[in-house]
Amino acid sequence: MSTQPVDKVRLGDLADLKEAGTPIVMVTAYDHPSARLADESGVDIVFVGDSAANNVLGYPDTTPISMDEMIMLARAARRGTSRAFFLVDLPLGAFQVNDEEAVRNALRLVKEAGAEGVKLEGAGPMVARARAIATAGIPVMGHIGLTPQTASALGGFKAQGRTAAKARQLYTDALALQAAGCFAIVLEAVPAPVAARITEALRIPTIGIGAGPSCSGQVLVWHDLLGITQGHTPRFVKAFASVGDEIRRGLTAFAAEVRAGTFPAAEHTYRISDDELALFESEVAPGVLAGDDWL
Ligand code: KIV
Secondary structure (H helix, E strand, O other): OOOOOOOOOOHHHHHHHHHHOOOEEEEEOOOHHHHHHHHHOOOOEEEEOOOHHHHOOOOOOOOOOOHHHHHHHHHHHHHOOOOOEEEEEOOOOOOOOOHHHHHHHHHHHHHHHOOOEEEOOOOOOHHHHHHHHHHOOOOEEEEEEOOHHHOOOOOOOOOOOOOHHHHHHHHHHHHHHHHHOOOEEEEEOOOHHHHHHHHHHOOOOEEEEOOOOOOOEEEEOHHHHOOOOOOOOOOOOOOOOOHHHHHHHHHHHHHHHHHHOOOOOHHHOOOOOHHHHHHHHHHOOOOOOOOOOOO
């Protein structure tokens, strides 16, 4: 069986998609036009990830982005999202300190940015944060495996769960996040068989990024999947388009036509009637408006 929500993707639809074995499609978007394009393309979840930090704000990684920056980007993306479930990331520092701050910041994402759910990275003490947010009535998605906010503690941007002990830890973390009330869990950079086993063990969907085909859904970053990202990309990235090349082609053509004087052409300009033009010419004729006395 395959189901595809038509009007509006709600929380229950995501559970139904897992149940039906229909892969859930999630994509990041950080502004109004990209959210609108994602929404119109029929993705199930539009996600304002903290990867906005490096993808649109020019930070080296996700650690510096603030709640205020997330809210500004999310408000724009929210205005472009009508059908997809709208999910927003809690950035580093927004939830680690204690449960109260986690709930307060999750509420800000709901109230100020229109989030329908929030995501947080980590397990261990973060399980209590997820529980507090879920208890406050806010849908919360977990995120384990490679968690970029704490990449330095993980020894860098590396695949996780590659030993039996580490895979078992991920498995128990996933169960703990489910028990805490998460409605789904991102598995990032986890060996495919480990992700498959975790997915099988959970009632809630898993969303994979570098976690193989057996997850209940897949997420990629907008700039990666559209071929805008420059330089090295992780192994799990596939570029489905070459939008960066297309943008470069357009900008180069614009510059060339401006320099050649072929843009703007007649069809890009506004007209004025001959009478009005003649009147205007007479009013600015030499000697009529002399010097700057009239200013
Ligand atoms: O911020 C992000 O882009 C993420 C990924 C899981 C897509 O958290």
